[in-house]
Amino acid sequence: xxxxxxxxxxxxxxxxxxxxxxxxxxxxxxxxxxxxxxxxxxxxxxxxxxxxxxxxxxxxxxxxxxxxxxxxxxxxxxxxxxxxxxxxxxxxxxxxxxxxxxxxxxxxxxxxxxxxxxxxxxxxxxxxxxxxxxxxxxxxxxxxxxxxxxxxxxxxxxxxxxxxxxxxxxxxxxxxxxxxxxxxxxxxxxxxxxxxx
Amino acid sequence: xxxxxxxxxxxxxxxxxxxxxxxxxxxxxxxxxxxxxxxxxxxxxxxxxxxxxxxxxxxxxxxxxxxxxxxxxxxxxxxxxxxxxxxxxxxxxxxxxxxxxxxxxxxxxxxxxxxxxxxxxxxxxxxxxxxxxxxxxxxxxxxxxxxxxxxxxxxxxxxxxxxxxxxxxxxxxxxxxxxxxxxxxxxxxxxxxxxxxxxxxxxxxxxxxxxxxxxxxxxxxxxxxxxxxxxxxxxxxxxxxxxxxxxx
Ligand SMILES: [Zn+2]
Numbered sequence: 001x002x003x004x005x006x007x008x009x010x011x012x013x014x015x016x017x018x019x020x021x022x023x024x025x026x027x028x029x030x031x032x033x034x035x036x037x038x039x040x041x042x043x044x045x046x047x048x049x050x051x052x053x054x055x056x057x058x059x060x061x062x063x064x065x066x067x068x069x070x071x072x073x074x075x076x077x078x079x080x081x082x083x084x085x086x087x088x089x090x091x092x093x094x095x096x097x098x099x100x101x102x103x104x105x106x107x108x109x110x111x112x113x114x115x116x117x118x119x120x121x122x123x124x125x126x127x128x129x130x131x132x133x134x135x136x137x138x139x140x141x142x143x144x145x146x147x148x149x150x151x152x153x154x155x156x157x158x159x160x161x162x163x164x165x166x167x168x169x170x171x172x173x174x175x176x177x178x179x180x181x182x183x184x185x186x187x188x189x190x191x192x193x194x195x196x197x
Numbered sequence: 198x199x200x201x202x203x204x205x206x207x208x209x210x211x212x213x214x215x216x217x218x219x220x221x222x223x224x225x226x227x228x229x230x231x232x233x234x235x236x237x238x239x240x241x242x243x244x245x246x247x248x249x250x251x252x253x254x255x256x257x258x259x260x261x262x263x264x265x266x267x268x269x270x271x272x273x274x275x276x277x278x279x280x281x282x283x284x285x286x287x288x289x290x291x292x293x294x295x296x297x298x299x300x301x302x303x304x305x306x307x308x309x310x311x312x313x314x315x316x317x318x319x320x321x322x323x324x325x326x327x328x329x330x331x332x333x334x335x336x337x338x339x340x341x342x343x344x345x346x347x348x349x350x351x352x353x354x355x356x357x358x359x360x361x362x363x364x365x366x367x368x369x370x371x372x373x374x375x376x377x378x379x380x381x382x383x384x385x386x387x388x389x390x391x392x393x394x395x396x397x398x399x400x401x402x403x404x405x406x407x408x409x410x411x412x413x414x415x416x417x418x419x420x421x422x423x424x425x426x427x428x429x430x431x432x433x434x435x436x437x438x439x440x441x442x443x444x445x
Binding site (some may be wrong): 036041044052073074075088091092094095139158163180183185186191 | 255268
């Protein structure tokens with residue numbers, strides 16, 4: 001594992017480990033296989049963790065992680081360090097692909113089952129077993145827990161379940177406009193909480 | 198999105214990847230011209246990155262081997278030198294347009310997606326295409342769709358895909374040059390009678406862009422593009438960079 005595996009030491013954006021990773025991704029974009037292996041070693045765990053969280057299926061998560069990693073290699077030329085970190089670029093893509101998969105694969109029945117569970121506000125009790133907790137996980141979790149339920153649940157359903165805000169609205173029997181604004185205000189509150197620590 | 202709704206409210210859903218495809222397109226149109234929303238997207242993207250980073254799971258050792266094996270045989274794509282050559286114009290434009298379909302998660306917060314324009318993925322990524330059965334796809338697959346392409350002086354290329362039957366068109370560009378920080382690209386409808394009216398904004402960051410344009414195509418004879426101050430203008434304030442005729 002690489003130096004970027006641990007989180008929670010000040011601003012990620014400016015840490016030297018992050019800068020190192022950004023540079024490795026740029027190298028990988030030039031066709032450097034070793035540099036790509038560094039990127040893989042630094043980010044495969046969070047990438048798989050995130051995908052696993054959204055898909056709740058170990059085998060599918062491995063498959064999508066593989067696709068995402070190969071896509072990163074193929075398209076590394078598009079990474080622009082001036083617009084953000086390699087970690088952000090990679091995880092945004094991973095989340096997008098996980099959401100794509102979940103929307104495509106999950107029959108509505110299965111999704112509604114998940115929704116019903118989540119509507120009971122138990123989002124953290126059913127994390128796939130392979131997902132480990134670490135320091136940052138606890139911090140994010142406690143900040144999420146500090147939100148009002150009506151703000152937390154839409155965030156969780158959208159981000160971790162891959163639902164559109166319309167699906168969230170239907171699932172919670174709440175007007176779509178309300179859901180949209182709660183997603184926004186929930187994220188803002190979450191940001192304040194995460195920054196305060 | 199209806200007119201009485203505040204588009205700024207969509208920022209949260211946007212960074213969560215929770216907008217349906219068509220709304221994502223129209224929100225990105227809004228983003229291109231709204232610095233406040235762009236700043237908020239950047240801010241809130243930091244939060245979703247924290248959510249993302251909080252999860253970890255061990256990939257199997259075989260996964261590492263498979264990935265490294267695959268990349269040893271996977272050609273990397275390069276922008277902008279990677280454009281297909283020798284294809285008929287129609288096919289090239291369609292490839293570009295389909296590619297754009299796959300990446301509507303565009304711009305700043307979703308910049309990973311924006312940076313992932315994938316022509317070849319169009320065929321294989323059925324997941325994505327199906328999920329994005331959007332207005333753009335509708336236009337592209339219209340029976341009467343026409344594609345008009347023009348090369349700009351700087352070498353970039355713009356195309357307009359239009360369907361008179363659907364009364365809509367899409368604008369697709371590759372390799373647009375980056376503008377100054379306080380500028381955006383603005384698209385214009387040229388009416389048959391000669392007047393110009395705004396048809397949408399594109400971010401000044403340039404590159405590959407695809408937008409379904411607003412309003413009816415009814416009296417439109419051409420689509421033009423200019424560079425304008427951030428927020429756009431009511432009438433062009435600079436010479437058109439290009440004008441693409443839309444077949445009647
Ligand atoms: Zn705005």
